[in-house]
Structure formats: structure tokens, C-alpha cells
Amino acid sequence: MKGAIMEQSIELFANKGFKETSIQDIMDVLNVTKGTFYYYYKSKEEVLMDIQYQYINRLLDSQEKIIHDEETSYQEKLHEIIFKLLNDIEKEGLRAKVFFREMRHLTNEHLNQIMEKRDQFKENIQLVVEEGIKKGEFRSDLPPNIVTFGILGMANWSYFWFKPEGPIPDVEVAKIFYKMLLEGIEKKE
């Protein structure tokens, strides 16, 4: 039941928003009464918190695996990170939506922890960029900080438009983004 409540919450938070979703809404779908909610969670915010932690922890985990793979180049790591993000939308799209949009409804204490982890995620990408520059895989005349924000924006924004069931699959989009990033879109002779 606890799991079911969370599943429903994600669904509803993603579609209607945290504030716009009432406990009633969540429990109606599960065909139990409102009171039951409070048997499993102390408050509405606690569900949100659980969702946020689960999401960012999983994301960081899979990211760390990619980064610490000794067999891959930094270019390959970047490619994989982008693919992973796109690929996630299929299974985790709703969670991601909730994560980015409803973050501000957390209490300060949790908000800070979550934001730290979110920043860590960005730092990890930046590390790949920086190491890649050192190893001569990426050009060195662009500030890694801004470059990273660019990459992050490209990938994250896809949550607003990418449809897994659309004509172009995640693998393809990731490949295109990777090419854009690496080679640029300028026509070369």
C-alpha cells in the first residue's frame, strides 16, 4: 500500500502538480479512505520527499557507475550520460517532472539536501568535461562550467518535449545531441 500510494502520488503530482493534488485525489484512485494515507505517511510533504530522494539517488548512482568506468574514454562517458538521461524519461519521466517542478515544496531542511545532490549531479558532468579537456579529448578554450550547463540544459529540457513513443527513439536523440555537442552544427568543408 505504501508503494501504491507513492506510485499514485507520482502520477498525480506529475500531471496536476503537488499543490493541486489532494490526499483525497490520491486515495480515491486506490479505493481507500483518506485516513489510510496517514497510516503510511506523516504528511503530504513526506511522500514528496521520498519521491525526490529516490529519484536523485538512483540518478546519481547510475551516473557514478558511468563516470568510474575505467574502460571508457571521456567522450564515451559524456555520450552515455546523455543517453542515460534520455533513456530515463521512458521509465522515470514522471518522477523527473516531479523532481524539477515540485522541489520548492520541500521543507528547507530537505530542500537543502536535495539541492546538494542535484548540484553534485552537475559537478559530476563537469568533472567529465574537465578531465576530458586534460586528456585532450575536448577543446580547452571554453569554460567547463558553462559548457556543462549547456549540456545539462540540452538533456534536461527533453523532459518537456521528448515522447518515448514518438518517431525518434531515445538512442537516436542521444546520438544527435552527442554529435551536435562534439562536432558542432556548422557546415565544414
Place this chain on the structure above:
Amino acid sequence: MKGAIMEQSIELFANKGFKETSIQDIMDVLNVTKGTFYYYYKSKEEVLMDIQYQYINRLLDSQEKIIHDEETSYQEKLHEIIFKLLNDIEKEGLRAKVFFREMRHLTNEHLNQIMEKRDQFKENIQLVVEEGIKKGEFRSDLPPNIVTFGILGMANWSYFWFKPEGPIPDVEVAKIFYKMLLEGIEKKE
């Protein structure tokens, strides 16, 4: 007064969210009573609607000016569009925040119109990309649709992190993003 209400609404919607801002909150700052609100606006949603239309219309206007400038290349147009978006954050950052985040609180009728305009904005960029390809300014082996989403993501995401008062000014960020996009981040030869 009507203008003042809107100004305050933008400020508060941006900082606290649409749902989280009460009419009382808005009018408190203006030192008038809640009732006054309804002399100028029919409902809370109407203010939001006005904000959304104003924002997207201005954005589209300035975008169209850039696109239809006969004197500039498509590469230059792209650069300018990116710069314009970054530059906007300084003066229009709050509006932008409200635009992206609170869109869903519009009634269906207005939501559709707004989304159409938002899509138009994307179409315009895509047009620049497509024409640039035709004219040989951009490479032709990448789908303009996805490329455009990439560009849009890069630029729009800056609303989440770009601080106008930060160390790197909007001109610089725009230049870096432009270089990334055009030339790629790969180390050459």
C-alpha cells in the same frame, strides 16, 4: 493600479508560485484591500493569462525582428536569438519563470493559445536552422527538429542557473553557447 497588480503578481508568482500566492498577498504589498483586485481583474487566472500573453507576445515580436532582418546570416540570427534569451533574464527573468512554470494553471482555452505561441517560438528557431542548412551555413546530416530542441534546451535551462549579477555576463554566455553549438567541444586535429 492594474499595472501595479500585475507587477506584484509576477514578483510573487515567480517567487512563491501561482497557487501559493493569494490575492491577499498581492494586495497587501500594494496597501489596498482584497476587494479592489476584482475591480481590475475578473479572476486570479486572468492576471496569469495577461502575464503569459504579454510575455510570449513580446518574445515572439523580438524574435521575428531578428529572423526577418535581411542583413544578417542565419548563423548570426542564431547567435542573436540565443543572446536575446539570455539577455532577457535580466529584465524578464521573473516573467519567464512564471511563463514556464505556471502555464498549467490556465484554463484550457487560453492554455491552447499560449501553447500554440510557444510552439511558434520553437518553429521560428527551427526555420532558421532549416534555412541555414539550405544556404550551406549549417551541416545537413542532423534533423533540424532535434537540433532545435537542443538549442532551446541550452538557452531556456539558463533560467534555472544564470544570475545576471554573476561573474560571467549574458554576452559571454551567449558567445560560449554559440561556439559550442557551431564548432562543437571536441578537440580538433
Place this chain on the structure above:
Amino acid sequence: MKGAIMEQSIELFANKGFKETSIQDIMDVLNVTKGTFYYYYKSKEEVLMDIQYQYINRLLDSQEKIIHDEETSYQEKLHEIIFKLLNDIEKEGLRAKVFFREMRHLTNEHLNQIMEKRDQFKENIQLVVEEGIKKGEFRSDLPPNIVTFGILGMANWSYFWFKPEGPIPDVEVAKIFYKMLLEGIEKKE
């Protein structure tokens, strides 16, 4: 209306208790809707607070007047204080009930202030006792502190049993209590 809400609140808090009285209960009697309550008071606790302050302030005021009357002896002052307390029950009985019984529902901040004032009330009586001892009006071999608690108990307890419409009027009860206190109940010679 604000006054009416308070009047009703006193009535209901006294008869059913603070916790047991719902905002609904209060407003039902006034034939207005629950929402109206919050137009006049920020919270349920605020009404209680107002009641408590009003009560203790009035009580202290009238007490100070008695104490600082230069024309009366300390014995007379003691008599008057006791009478005043008994007399109050008629007009302020409900307030007194609420005061003693519902004090603990105040937030800490207010509770402290109220308790300070309540202690001041006791201190004032003790002062009369002490000064009376110095002036030779009261015997000096009993600790004023405990004596004061005794007096206070006698008088305050009457809130639990004294009925203004009963056979013995407040003047009489005060006189009897005063005699008991001054002369004792022992049969002399």
C-alpha cells in the same frame, strides 16, 4: 461581530471547554459561516488569548485600586479584595472559569505573560498581608506566603460552587470568609 464572537466563545469555552468547542459551534450561534471567524481572528487561540488578557488585566486593575487606597486599613483592603473576587463571579464568572481552566492552551509566549500577571495578583495580596503584619493588623507568626495561598484558595474555589442566584449573596459570603480568616472558627473562652 468581533465582540459577539468573543462573547460566544467565552460562553462555550466555559461550558464545554476550549478544545471541545469548535469554530463551527461558535459561529452557528451567531448564524454566520465558519469563514467569518477568520476575518476577525487569526486563530482559535487568538480569541482565547484576548479573553485571558482582558480578564487578568481588569482583575489586576481593580485590585491595584483597592491596594493603593490610602484611606483604608490593611484589614479593610483584604476584605475588599475577597469581596471583589466573589462579586466578580456574577459578571465575570464565565471568564474566570475559562481563565483558570484553559490557560494551558495558550502558546508558550503568551502563557508566560499571563502567568506573570497571575503571579502578580498573588503577590499583591501577599503585600497586603505583609504590610498588615508590619502595621500590627495581622499576627506575625504565620508565613505570609502560605497565608496568602490560603486566602487565594478560599476565594478562588468559590468559582466552583458559588451561585450568584443562590440563597446567600456575595456580600455575605465575603463577610463570612473575612471573619473566618481574621478571627478563626475556634470557639473562644
Place this chain on the structure above:
Amino acid sequence: MKGAIMEQSIELFANKGFKETSIQDIMDVLNVTKGTFYYYYKSKEEVLMDIQYQYINRLLDSQEKIIHDEETSYQEKLHEIIFKLLNDIEKEGLRAKVFFREMRHLTNEHLNQIMEKRDQFKENIQLVVEEGIKKGEFRSDLPPNIVTFGILGMANWSYFWFKPEGPIPDVEVAKIFYKMLLEGIEKKE
């Protein structure tokens, strides 16, 4: 377990109030689950009822012993009754608090019985006063009824201020009260 539940209930009812104490609160301390409560008691009110009966019955018992002691004078009986009350606070203080403050939460049926016993307690003291008057131990010009309320108030009020661990022990306070009552506080030549 049944005893443990009652012990905890007294503690919590005294400190937080009957309404303010949840079954959960009680069982949390005992490290068992809420459901267990209903194995031992039919309802929350039943515990309160048990507390009330236990308290008043014990009190009446010890009072009757004092009253029917053939060896003591009525003055001595009065002294003992007062001492007994003060002395009780140490071991039974919490019970007393609950008794006086939470009485109103009983259902009518039980409330009536409890109030009858409470009145009996007062009647018993009044009997001592009346018999003492007849025997010439107490003055006869004060109505026994009011005198009794005075004595009761003095003694009962100590629940609000008397601290067993304070500087003056129960024996002393009882003695002082007794002296006040018997001899009065007026300075004699």
C-alpha cells in the same frame, strides 16, 4: 498491562489533558500498539472513569476513617483532614489534577455518580464542622456550609501551587492552614 495503561494515562492526562492525550500517546510509552488498548478498555472514557472512581473512593475511605475515629476531637479531625489532603498531593497529585480538571469528559451517567461522591466528601467535612459546633469546639455564629467551602478551597487550591519538593513540607502547610482557620490571622493583644 491494564494497570500500566492506567498509570500512563494518569501521567499524560495530568500533564497534557484528557482531550490532548491520544491513545497513541499512551501506548507509545508502553511500546505496544494502539489496538492493544481496546483489549483492556472499551473506550478512552472508560480509563478516565476508572481513574476517577479509584481516586474519589480512596479519598472517601481515608476520610471516613478519620471522621469515625472515636478517640479524636473534631478539631483534631479537621486538622487531619487538611493534612491528609496536602499529604495526598505527593503520591496522588496527578490523580487529583485529573480528577478536578477532566471530570466533565465523563458521560452523564458516570458524571452524576462521581459528583455525588464529590459532594459526599464535602458533606463529610461539613459534618465535622457541625458536630464540632454542637460540641462547643467551633464557634456557632458562622454558617457551616460556607465555612466548609472555605476550608475546602484552602486545601484543594494547594494542588495548583504546592510542590512536595519545595521548602515547606506538607505537615507544616497543614499546620499553618489549621492555625489560620482555628485562630484567625488577626493580631490579638
Place this chain on the structure above:
DNA sequence: AATGAATGAGCTTTCATTCAT
């Protein structure tokens, strides 16, 4: 003897909105 899950009624509070003045 004890648990865990669920219920349902009730509570305080918030707030967009209406409207007579």
C-alpha cells in the same frame, strides 16, 4: 494477548470570490 490495517467523522485553517456601500 497483541498487531496492523483501515475507517469515518470531525477539526482548524485557507482562500477565491461576491456584493452592498
Place this chain on the structure above:
DNA sequence: AATGAATGAAAGCTCATTCAT
């Protein structure tokens, strides 16, 4: 143009109680 009073619907949350296991 603005105020002040009132409404009513809904929200988050608490909790005594029930009951199958």
C-alpha cells in the same frame, strides 16, 4: 475606485474505534 464583511468549498490532518488475523 475602493472597502469591509461574508461565504462556501476544499484542504491537510488527527484520532477514537473496529476488526481480521
